[in-house]
Amino acid sequence: MSERSERLSVSDHSPLWEVFVRARRGLAHTHVGSLHAPDAELALRNARDLYTRRQEGVSIWVVPASSITASSPDEKDAFFDPAADKVYRHPTFYDVPEGVAHL
Amino acid sequence: MSGPFDFTLALGDDALIAAQRLAEWTTRAPEMEEDIALANIALDQLGAARLLLSYAGELEGAGRDEDALAYLRDDREFRNCLLVELPNGDFAVTMAKLLVLSAYQLPLYTALAGCADERLAAIGAKTRKESAYHLDHAALWVRRLGDGTEESHRRMQAGIDQVWPYAQELFAAQPQAPVDPASLRADFDATVSAVLAEATLTVPDSAWAPAGGRDGLHTEHLSYLLAEMQVLHRAHPGARW
Amino acid sequence: MYGNDFSGEDAPGGLLGEVEAAEAALRAAAERDRGAPGQDVDLAAYFAEVIDADQKIEPRDWMPEAYRRTLIRQIAQHAHSEIIGMQPEGNWISRAPSLKRKAILLAKVQDEAGHGLYLYAAAETLGISRDELVELLLEGRQKYSSIFNYPTLTWADVGAIGWLVDGAAIVNQVPLCRCSYGPYARAMIRVCKEESFHQRQGYEILHMLAHGTPAQKAMAQDALDRWWYPSLAMFGPPDGDSTHSAQSMAWKIKRFSNDELRQRFVDMCVGQAEVLGLTIPDPDLRWNDERQAYDFTQPDYAELMRVISGDGPCNRLRMEHRRRAHTEGAWVREAAAAYAAKQASKEKVAA
Numbered sequence: 001m002s003e004r005s006e007r008l009s010v011s012d013h014s015p016l017w018e019v020f021v022r023a024r025r026g027l028a029h030t031h032v033g034s035l036h037a038p039d040a041e042l043a044l045r046n047a048r049d050l051y052t053r054r055q056e057g058v059s060i061w062v063v064p065a066s067s068i069t070a071s072s073p074d075e076k077d078a079f080f081d082p083a084a085d086k087v088y089r090h091p092t093f094y095d096v097p098e099g100v101a102h103l
Numbered sequence: 104m105s106g107p108f109d110f111t112l113a114l115g116d117d118a119l120i121a122a123q124r125l126a127e128w129t130t131r132a133p134e135m136e137e138d139i140a141l142a143n144i145a146l147d148q149l150g151a152a153r154l155l156l157s158y159a160g161e162l163e164g165a166g167r168d169e170d171a172l173a174y175l176r177d178d179r180e181f182r183n184c185l186l187v188e189l190p191n192g193d194f195a196v197t198m199a200k201l202l203v204l205s206a207y208q209l210p211l212y213t214a215l216a217g218c219a220d221e222r223l224a225a226i227g228a229k230t231r232k233e234s235a236y237h238l239d240h241a242a243l244w245v246r247r248l249g250d251g252t253e254e255s256h257r258r259m260q261a262g263i264d265q266v267w268p269y270a271q272e273l274f275a276a277q278p279q280a281p282v283d284p285a286s287l288r289a290d291f292d293a294t295v296s297a298v299l300a301e302a303t304l305t306v307p308d309s310a311w312a313p314a315g316g317r318d319g320l321h322t323e324h325l326s327y328l329l330a331e332m333q334v335l336h337r338a339h340p341g342a343r344w
Numbered sequence: 345m346y347g348n349d350f351s352g353e354d355a356p357g358g359l360l361g362e363v364e365a366a367e368a369a370l371r372a373a374a375e376r377d378r379g380a381p382g383q384d385v386d387l388a389a390y391f392a393e394v395i396d397a398d399q400k401i402e403p404r405d406w407m408p409e410a411y412r413r414t415l416i417r418q419i420a421q422h423a424h425s426e427i428i429g430m431q432p433e434g435n436w437i438s439r440a441p442s443l444k445r446k447a448i449l450l451a452k453v454q455d456e457a458g459h460g461l462y463l464y465a466a467a468e469t470l471g472i473s474r475d476e477l478v479e480l481l482l483e484g485r486q487k488y489s490s491i492f493n494y495p496t497l498t499w500a501d502v503g504a505i506g507w508l509v510d511g512a513a514i515v516n517q518v519p520l521c522r523c524s525y526g527p528y529a530r531a532m533i534r535v536c537k538e539e540s541f542h543q544r545q546g547y548e549i550l551h552m553l554a555h556g557t558p559a560q561k562a563m564a565q566d567a568l569d570r571w572w573y574p575s576l577a578m579f580g581p582p583d584g585d586s587t588h589s590a591q592s593m594a595w596k597i598k599r600f601s602n603d604e605l606r607q608r609f610v611d612m613c614v615g616q617a618e619v620l621g622l623t624i625p626d627p628d629l630r631w632n633d634e635r636q637a638y639d640f641t642q643p644d645y646a647e648l649m650r651v652i653s654g655d656g657p658c659n660r661l662r663m664e665h666r667r668r669a670h671t672e673g674a675w676v677r678e679a680a681a682a683y684a685a686k687q688a689s690k691e692k693v694a695a
Contacts, residue, residue, distance in 0.1 A: 016468065194673070255679030
């Protein structure tokens with residue numbers, strides 16, 4: 001998830017935060033970008049100003065980038081392939097009989 | 104000075120001059136993120152100013168719109184409080200000004216939202232949410248500067264000390280106005296003293312209470328601010344932009 | 345359409361349509377899944393395959409060191425341009441001639457700060473910190489767009505910047521929405537979508553002036569006279585002299601040459617100037633039926649080089665302004681860091 005695991009570890013007065021925004025009720029929080037802030041309260045404030053100037057969101061998460069552990073692309077197959085055969089996790093796997101609504 | 108026109112004009116002028124000062128920070132803020140935040144607050148104040156001045160123009164009924172009121176009056180005709188026209192100073196002074204202004208505007212707009220005048224009530228309902236955000240932002244920084252480094256503490260206390268006397272004028276009684284500012288004082292004191300205590304700052308003790316803004320008697324600063332703000336508009340009488 | 349970009353004709357919806365097409369292409373490329381490189385796959389070959397397939401390189405992928413360096417330089421320069429570019433327009437916020445114009449201009453300059461921050465964040469994915477990039481700018485070791493070293497002398501200049509400078513920037517940036525580096529492409533999609541109003545507000549300012557009083561019209565023409573050639577120079581030196589172009593095109597960082605983009609910009613502007621009733625200051629500007637494009641006078645590239653190397657009218661002013669803001673803000677940033685440290689240690693004690 002973190003796109004910055006290789007960035008230089010400058011002892012930063014204002015560390016990096018990853019920002020996730022829920023665009024509308026009913027949607028999951030999605031990664032929209034990152035920003036710098038000395039603490040969580042300011043990070044949240046800055047995220048509001050930077051990423052929702054045009055009413056792009058109803059809810060914001062900020063996460064210290066340093067707290068995110070990322071898989072490496074080299075591990076990708078081992079990490080993600082086991083899920084590939086579990087099609088039953090996906091709703092489109094199931095045939096819905098005609099006439100059934102709200103499923 | 105307590106009729107609906109004077110009252111609305113004064114609030115509009117507060118917001119306009121506050122916006123003009125806050126916008127001066129653009130490209131100069133201590134951090135790029137803060138540049139954006141200050142511009143947001145300036146935009147809120149400017150938006151409120153436009154609503155209030157437009158309505159003031161309608162109340163007056165002399166055909167003056169928001170721009171006529173903003174650009175074609177001299178400083179003696181402006182009704183804003185002295186607080187908003189004070190120069191920005193350093194970031195601490197600006198945050199002290201914003202704390203006092205928003206701690207005044209929040210209960211004011213909240214009361215306005217419930218007043219009998221429908222237009223003012225609608226404006227109050229919109230702007231009180233913005234004021235809550237401004238207060239939050241000012242309080243956030245006053246805490247950080249007050250309880251940050253030795254230097255920031257010193258500057259923040261100096262900022263509060265400088266701005267504090269100008270708070271008095273905001274609460275001068277206007278019993279006939281849609282909202283009597285005197286009724287907001289207790290709310291203001293509670294808000295501000297809580298923030299200052301948390302920020303390890305002391306509430307200044309000053310008997311000096313400069314006033315006059317509501318009567319058009321301003322500091323020397325306002326005329327310069329207006330000269331800059333109005334120069335282009337006045338250079339082209341009647342032009343459209 | 346994928347991989348072929350625009351054909352010279354505008355995609356439906358004009359430039360904004362192209363941005364949306366780029367976004368759709370990005371999604372489509374992501375759908376065409378590609379397994380990770382196996383244990384003994386040649387990483388360089390894998391990188392080349394991803395580029396060839398018009399898919400995106402992502403931060404933790406292997407990439408040639410020169411690709412990384414080129415991107416850092418280009419994205420940083422782009423970010424610096426957004427931040428320095430706030431100054432010439434910011435110069436008119438306090439004097440905007442109506443409250444509506446003041447609000448629009450303030451919002452626009454604020455957007456530019458936001459765009460600078462998106463771009464710094466994209467650059468940071470390449471292993472350099474924003475602090476370092478800011479330092480490189482303040483020390484004059486990284487550049488920003490030469491256009492911002494020209495002064496804004498009248499209100500019409502704000503219109504000219506919106507129409508011409510933002511217009512040129514958009515022509516430059518829309519293809520970057522298809523850049524091979526994922527974070528840069530995504531940042532550019534966001535920037536381009538937000539910028540669509542910038543050019544329109546500039547054009548509207550000039551339109552009002554050009555149809556206003558004689559003094560206003562003269563102000564608009566004067567602004568066009570002063571901003572036309574510097575805007576053409578924004579596309580960089582002619583292709584023959586451009587040092588970085590060929591490699592950047594091969595890597596799909598850059599997708600059109602400087603001269604192609606400049607031509608596209610001129611062709612767009614001619615009709616727009618006619619609607620304004622203003623005259624582009626080029627007596628040799630005329631339609632070439634054979635090329636199906638306008639012939640035009642090239643900007644003064646010697647001047648461009650002088651401005652880039654620091655001798656434009658406002659280089660010193662812009663840098664001094666940025667340095668002062670940074671220096672004068674230091675105590676605030678230190679206070680915020682000290683406060684954060686205190687709070688963190690309090691939480692530790694409480695835990």
